[in-house]
Amino acid sequence: MIDFLRGQFVHLENEYIVLDVHGVGYRVFCPNPFAFAKHEGEIMVYTHHHVREDAMLLFGFATREEQKLFRKLIEVSGIGPKVALGILAGGTPDHVVTAIYQENLTFLTKLPGIGKKTAQRMILDLKDKLDGFGAATYATGLFAPPSEEAGSGSAWDEAREGLKALGYTESELDKVWLKLKKDVTSADSVDVLMKRALQMLFTG
Template sequence: MIDFVEGKVEYIDAEYVVLSASGVGYRVFTPNPYAFVQDEGKVRRLFTHHHVREDAIHLYGFATRDERDLYRRLLDVSGIGPKGALSIMGVATPEQLVLAIQQENLAYLTKFPGIGKKTAQRMILDLKDKLQGFTPSMVIPSASYVAPPERSGLDEALEALAALGYSDSEVVKIKHGLIEKAKDGATTEQLIKHGLALLMRG
């Protein structure tokens, strides 16, 4: 079992980053690879989930152990595989995801890639009790968590980029590029990744 990989960020792909450690390049799949663009050439530690199947061995990496542990909780839900869980964590923050499950917010959960009503219900049934007290900073005592109104994938992508700390002026500059991608049928996750790539290029 590989608990973490610490090494220099050699290069970044749309789905993974490559960390160089002791002469070995580790391909680590992450929720938002372009979030590490500013770390290229620097040493980073990613906490990993080591997934083995008959035809492949994959490493899924996260910036913190809490994120990695939440990812593993998602894998316990029937119908959610390694890539599906990674897509969910690429769209929502851990805080948003934990709150939605604890508040039984089906409207929010069914907006994630590949998550229908039945899978969302299983997420709530399987994880609600297990997430009680899961990282104190994530558990916000709110009596009224309101689901966001129905929005397009483009709107959700723009909101996600703003939540990552980018200013309105920065997001406006890349909006046209995202609109063109949205017209081609890009999903919310794809739009977020494309937006991050455009922003990192300046």
Template sequence: MIDFIQGKLVEIETQYAVLDNNGIGYQLYCPNPYVFQRNIDEIIRIYTYQYVREDILRLYGFKTKSERSLFEKLLNVSGIGPKGALAILASGQPEDVVAAIEGEDETYLVKFPGVGKKTARQIILDLKGKLDDFSNDLFNYAELNSKTHAGSGRLNSELEEALEALRALGYVEKELKKIRPQLEEQQLETDGYIKKALQLLLKG
């Protein structure tokens, strides 16, 4: 297994980031690639999980080892595949996901894209009591830096990128239309818009 890849971050798309390591571009599917936006053209390390099936070979990337570990545990849940596990990690803070599982909070879990009551119950049955090694300090991400943009054109571009990322996570236009006015009141970078949008969507 490839534990991590360290290289120059050269591209960010809605579902993946690309690291250049010795002239090879590694496409890493991430819960929220935009958390790395500030690191474009910088040398960074992304922890990886290699997913192999008969018809697919894909690398998934994570900011921390603990995020990767939670992804692996979610894959062990019946009915949860890589796409579903990524959506859960992208939509909720890992420590909140762990707390919901340990507290049997189905209401919180069903707010994630693709997670219904049956799947939420299965997550709890399969993982409750098996997440003791996850403590909050393992999930401390660097705080997102909200900057004021001089021009509205860039602001709209950042917002549109964020909305596109949310569509890739499974959110539909009806949900995004509902929260868009609140997002337009903000002046954030793409990752800031995504974080704010997910907070609004989970409250709804």
């Protein structure tokens, strides 16, 4: 089992990054590959090594929390690694875990690849298995997932701060927002907005 990799970021695609670890290039599929594009020097990527009959795949995450939630999600019947990756691309671990505890089908069914039956199965299978994610805090609603009524402006504000932390300037982010805002809806999460913005920033 490969639990993490530390190496040089060398290549980026829409679904994965390539990490050079002592001269070996590892292809690592990520929820948001573009989040790694701004890093220079060595980076650490938490991984899940997935083995099946016809392939061995590495899935990578920026945080240990994402890695842990990914492993919980793929235990649910009907959720494979690619769907679990899409869930993490569509919502933060805080939001996904909160939605499970609160049995928020509206939020869960907006995640990529998740229909009503799968959302119900997620709740049934995982609600009692997420103690390591701060169950008491999530259950109280202190980290409420974004609702349909929530304005997209607040989500962009949060995404913008995250992008600034990656080193992007106010001017760069203003230009991206001008292109991005016409397609933004109230259902778009912070992670989704960051991914779209990073794609625009990376491609120019």
